[in-house]
Amino acid sequence: MTWQKSKRREYVVSKWYGYYRPDGQVGARNYLLILSATIYANSVVERVANTIEGAIPITHHLGRCQTKSDLKMTFDVLCGMAKNPNVGGVVIVDHFREELCNIDDMAHEISKSGKPVETVNIRAAGGAINATTEAIRKAMYLARELSTYKREEADMSQFLFGLNCGTSDTTSGIASNPALGLCSDRIIREGGRSILAEFPELMGAEPWLTSRAVNKEVADKIEKMIKEYEERILATGEDIRGSQPTGDNIAGGLSTIEEKSLGGAKKSGSAPIQDVVFYAETPGKEPGVYLMYTPGHGSESITGIAAAGAQVLVFSTGGGHTIANPIMPTIKITGNKKSWEKMQDTVDLDLSGILEGTLTLEEAGDLIYNEVREVLSGKLTKSEILKERTGFAIHRIGLSI
Template sequence: MGTKFWGYRRPNGDVGCRNHLLILSGTIYANSVCERVANTITGAVPITHHLGRCQTKSDLRQTFWTLVGMGQNPNVGAVVVIDHFREEGCTSEEIAHEIAKTGKPVEIVNIREANGAIEATAQATRKAMYLMREISKQRREEADISELLFGLNCGTSDTTSGLSSNVALGACSDRIYREGGRSILAEFPELMGAEDWLTARCVTPEVAQKFLDYIKQYEERILATGEDIRGSQPTGDNIVGGISTIEEKSLGGAKKGGSQPIQDVLWILEKPKKDPGLYLMYTPGHGSESITAIAAAGSQLLVFSTGGGHTINHPLMPTIKITGNINSWNRMSDTVDLDLSGILAGKVSIEEAGDMIFNEVVEVLNGKLTKCEILKENTGFAIHRIGLSI
């Protein structure tokens, strides 16, 4: 029998490991109202951002589907969408319509139609209160680990990452695959140089070519700005940590995906198929943009491997942070959850470290809070931009 966990079953069959009430801003001008409402309601989580206005059509669609993905995430039990006016293509009604397809309750408030911020705050607070009363009645039900969509990411990587924590995370991902689960590996600029290794694992030549086409497209986007990605990757903190080239960083970063078959290559925000295995997602290396896209695709939990230590945490998707660097653990143990420095010390095998991560994943799925959840370090939400503001 596969590993079980206890989660919140949604009307569409998804299983969440949290039961958040999401207070979702449709536009920058609704942010303050969202934050006031969330600060009033126990258990509410605000998602705010600086977009939703004066964007090109393609960029506005990116914002729209990111916000929809937040509301559709299995860890969300109900949603209040707050809008300022009406930006066609990203209105509160349009956002709520897509989220409601999951079967979860959604309410909307428009600040102008409510006659200003004070009345809008009152209306949204009242709606949020009654939604919270409803979802607070929900109880966890038994679910199988095969229902997990496992997020993989890394940041502030150093020489220990590709030798220890990333490899152990790959072992954990492989175990989830053996039990019928799926994983998402993103950050395309940090896969450049690992193409041969990854394409050899793609289930079909078409999937392999899709990956190569997306890698080429990403590099062309960077070159079109007049810059070369090799001037930004590796990043400054990577270089301080001993990583010398983008290829070295990519070969270490790709280890997070383990050895399982690559089922498909996803566009940013795209939801994967149900087939077990690894899915690659076209996202930037920017950590918050990357994990936001993974959460929008439906991931309930993400493990973030960090060489130098990190505070990143997605507001809706528990973000377990691991490190194989003993110095980083000693400095950042308030926000890093798991010390894997025993790998390089010769005290813990890769397989044992993978099991340590897996056990932590199951505990967090069952309700154990990560350190950054407790501290409300919700630094991990950002929307990837396509075009210029207009």
């Protein structure tokens, strides 16, 4: 299927200003990441991040006693967060010597990006106090180095755009989601790429998604992987319709998973779908939409998108939301006037004018686009200002062992 170019509007290709990394990527932020390799390093990581100006802590409850596939996913997500272009440098802290999630294996993988990486092992340092001191000192010098980095001009071909939604209601599929889709289309026309995730919330939208696939192979992959996700859920003995739509979706007027899916898929606009990638996998370089195999759980979903390298995400919400990823600025939009009034401390854009008749979908798409470009260039989201970092959770496949 060819893209409907006759409907496109002409734009001047916009520029944004970011931090160039040694691997050629461009970051919207210049964070120093203090990264926990395993659960038992979390307290040291938090103490270090609380001491160092501008440092972002990443802590979690995994990194050991996992099945091989789950442990590899944890490793890929943690390294992907560190390799995200919004991160300028990394200090990794581990506890003893876990498989994969240790300072040696992680530093080796992260250093492929060319960015500076420092490591601290709690046992080798002589305990938590010594490890904290060592990590603070290493982080201090890294932070000083990063403070010399300057923003430079970039274009949309250097942008990977994250798309997600949550607390969806009846306004989502007819207002904020299609407006976000128009923003995504514009970014792709200027050479960028977008990630559409949340596979359980694409069930029922397969015909529309496959019609946009760049070829039959990709169309077949879309159908196969959505079906595979449903089968994974059914294999647990649970029917997804017992938890999707969620309680807040039902309160917002959504009645079926198909209704939710058809509205949610609108976030991806009308651009060609280039491929389907696995959780936290970096998409290809061709402009277009890439579907990512993530759960509908918001924090797990946007974590996969951030670990894949997206610099900014827009989160469409009907009922309002506080979610925000620690390293990927998260712009929240709503088309529900009441939700805007109740949740405007953490929601950035009010698009309720679409349903009120004072704002066209195209105008709303331009508002989102302009906000994205400004955030790429340094404007803070409300959640960044409030240090809302609830949007980090690593997806799991199997049981703890």
